Amino acid sequence: MKKIVIFGDSFANYDFNKKTEISHLTWASALSSNLNIPVINFGVSGTGMNYHMVKFLEYINSENYDNTDIIIWVTSHEQRIHTTSMPNPHLGSFHNFPTGKIVNMFSDDSKWINENGKHALWAMENYYDPSINYSLLKIVSFLKQWARSNKHATVIVLRGQFWLPGGETIDTFLDHIVEGENFFPVLKGKNALAAISFNEFSDSKLHQYMIAQNTYLLGVDRRVNHLTEVNRSILVKQLANIITHRSTSYWGINEYKKNIYTTKQYIDSISSSFC
Amino acid sequence: MKKIILFGDSFANYSWFDKDEDTRTSWAIELASRLNLPLINYGLSGSSLIYSFHKFWEYFKSGQYDKDDIIIFIMTNPERTWVRSMPNAHLGVSNVDSTNSWHSAKDRNWLEQNQDSDVWTKINILNPEINFDILQIACCFSILAEQYKKNTWILLRMDNHSAREHIEYLNQIVFPSDNFFPYIDEKNTLMQASTNEFSTLELFRRILGVGLDRRINHLSKINRDKLTDMILDVITTKNIQNFNINKFAKNIYTTAEDMEIFNGPWSPI
Numbered sequence: 001m002k003k004i005v006i007f008g009d010s011f012a013n014y015d016f017n018k019k020t021e022i023s024h025l026t027w028a029s030a031l032s033s034n035l036n037i038p039v040i041n042f043g044v045s046g047t048g049m050n051y052h053m054v055k056f057l058e059y060i061n062s063e064n065y066d067n068t069d070i071i072i073w074v075t076s077h078e079q080r081i082h083t084t085s086m087p088n089p090h091l092g093s094f095h096n097f098p099t100g101k102i103v104n105m106f107s108d109d110s111k112w113i114n115e116n117g118k119h120a121l122w123a124m125e126n127y128y129d130p131s132i133n134y135s136l137l138k139i140v141s142f143l144k145q146w147a148r149s150n151k152h153a154t155v156i157v158l159r160g161q162f163w164l165p166g167g168e169t170i171d172t173f174l175d176h177i178v179e180g181e182n183f184f185p186v187l188k189g190k191n192a193l194a195a196i197s198f199n200e201f202s203d204s205k206l207h208q209y210m211i212a213q214n215t216y217l218l219g220v221d222r223r224v225n226h227l228t229e230v231n232r233s234i235l236v237k238q239l240a241n242i243i244t245h246r247s248t249s250y251w252g253i254n255e256y257k258k259n260i261y262t263t264k265q266y267i268d269s270i271s272s273s274f275c
Numbered sequence: 276m277k278k279i280i281l282f283g284d285s286f287a288n289y290s291w292f293d294k295d296e297d298t299r300t301s302w303a304i305e306l307a308s309r310l311n312l313p314l315i316n317y318g319l320s321g322s323s324l325i326y327s328f329h330k331f332w333e334y335f336k337s338g339q340y341d342k343d344d345i346i347i348f349i350m351t352n353p354e355r356t357w358v359r360s361m362p363n364a365h366l367g368v369s370n371v372d373s374t375n376s377w378h379s380a381k382d383r384n385w386l387e388q389n390q391d392s393d394v395w396t397k398i399n400i401l402n403p404e405i406n407f408d409i410l411q412i413a414c415c416f417s418i419l420a421e422q423y424k425k426n427t428w429i430l431l432r433m434d435n436h437s438a439r440e441h442i443e444y445l446n447q448i449v450f451p452s453d454n455f456f457p458y459i460d461e462k463n464t465l466m467q468a469s470t471n472e473f474s475t476l477e478l479f480r481r482i483l484g485v486g487l488d489r490r491i492n493h494l495s496k497i498n499r500d501k502l503t504d505m506i507l508d509v510i511t512t513k514n515i516q517n518f519n520i521n522k523f524a525k526n527i528y529t530t531a532e533d534m535e536i537f538n539g540p541w542s543p544i
Contacts, residue, residue, distance in 0.1 A: 050400075050405050050407065053405075053407050054405055057441075057444070081399075081400055082400070082405060083399035083400060083402070083405070084399075084402060084404055084405060085399060116395070116399070118392070119391065119392040119395035119396070119399075120395075120399075122389070122392035122393075122395075122396070123392065123395070123396040123399075123400055126358035126359070126360060126389075126392075127356060127358055127396050127400065129358065129359055131359070132325065132329050132357070132358075132359060134325065134328055134329070134332075137415060138407070138408065138411035138412060138414075138415060139407075139411060141411055141412075141414040141415035141417075141418055142407070142410060142411045142414045142448075144414070144418060145414040145417055145418065145448040145449065146414075146448050148448070149447055149448040169336075170332070173332060173336075176418060176419060176422060177418065
């Protein structure tokens with residue numbers, strides 16, 4: 001049966017808060033309702049792109065795979081790591097976990113970080129140095145070739161994160177990865193979902209304020225998929241159009257709402273529930 | 276100007292310890308001579324797949340690139356690392372012995388400071404189970420070959436020790452074309468041609484025990500010539516079938532006497 005199958009990090013699936021069921025609020029669920037097609041979401045918050053590759057290869061070799069599936073792949077931060085020794089793949093962004101919170105949030109992660117964190121940080125900074133990091137180019141090359149060989153499938157690649165400082169040159173090489181009959185890449189850094197998320201704040205200080213609030217008080221961005229509902233709805237509309245009309249011309253970064261959050265008081269006011 | 280451009284490790288450029296004179300008898304020099312084309316060899320002994328890929332992009336976006344160039348990319352062991360702080364890219368080779376006398380003071384200093392984390396990276400991040408570099412880089416070259424049709428693109432594979440579980444995907448999604456010749460299945464590796472020169476693995480391991488392999492590009496002259504012939508055939512006939520591991524000479528070294536050639540003062544074979 002044809003399905004929407006999603007790979008990526010928290011921009012794809014919002015599973016930070018295990019205590020609260022919020023999957024029905026994600027753009028993935030809304031897209032599934034919009035198109036009346038079931039969805040399988042393999043996204044896991046905090047994960048790196050090699051984890052998504054592992055899950056993708058597992059999926060296309062499973063009984064669940066259908067050759068007419070709609071694959072939506074949200075690329076993640078290029079310095080996130082993935083190893084088979086990790087107790088949880090969200091440790092791909094281990095460096096973002098404040099030490100004091102780890103024990104409370106993920107009880108089996110602190111041991112891995114204590115034993116591996118120093119080396120993992122070295123790998124992140126050195127092996128995944130943005131000026132020699134081709135992770136994004138490599139993975140979208142694979143997806144384009146896979147789409148060419150699986151012509152009944154539809155493959156959409158969304159850029160999750162901005163380019164990293166130092167990675168600007170390599171980022172331009174993505175221009176070689178162009179749209180195909182069933183392959184729809186949205187790869188420019190300016191089109192990243194992180195850009196939409198960031199632009200919801202009227203200035204960068206407010207964004208930093210929210211991150212500080214999330215990290216030390218709440219533990220998680222209250223915006224599901226790091227986007228406010230109005231922008232998730234726009235994302236769903238654009239994805240539905242890309243799928244229906246077979247063209248990335250239906251992507252438009254300027255349609256997304258900016259400056260939703262303009263004061264600290266407003267940010268505080270939404271801190272008690274997901275939005 | 277049309278050129279041959281080569282990327283890879285010691286199978287591409289045998290430049291260990293500044294013994295650049297050894298490269299005069301490399302298969303790449305012979306290929307350039309027979310095609311009467313200039314050669315730029317970006318290969319570096321011991322270097323990693325990502326190092327080669329990075330050098331490719333540096334070249335491809337530079338004034339050196341020509342739309343008629345013949346680009347040959349040897350995909351080495353994907354478990355090798357490369358980071359910018361390495362004084363020499365050959366430090367990314369697997370199982371580096373930091374005490375080895377051939378390391379420079381800079382090399383030893385880097386190893387002292389970084390080797391634990393470098394080894395951790397090799398074992399954990401570049402683990403063949405979750406290492407897709409050969410698959411993904413082959414896909415990237417396939418895409419470029421389609422966009423740059425006047426170039427000739429040849430992919431060769433160094434060994435089959437790593438990432439072998441992903442071969443089935445390579446065969447499913449990376450196909451040859453009129454200008455793209457990927458020899459990346461696990462049975463057509465240059466390392467296999469190299470080890471097949473010995474009648475037993477035990478004999479092959481003996482040369483590893485004495486240090487530097489005296490065979491330029493890890494192939495004896497007869498097989499360097501065969502490699503040159505095969506690549507020449509691929510370029511001139513555009514026939515993917517013209518490269519085959521079975522065309523290399525096997526069992527050149529079968530006895531202890533045959534192995535004498537690897538002893539005594541350094542002399543390239």
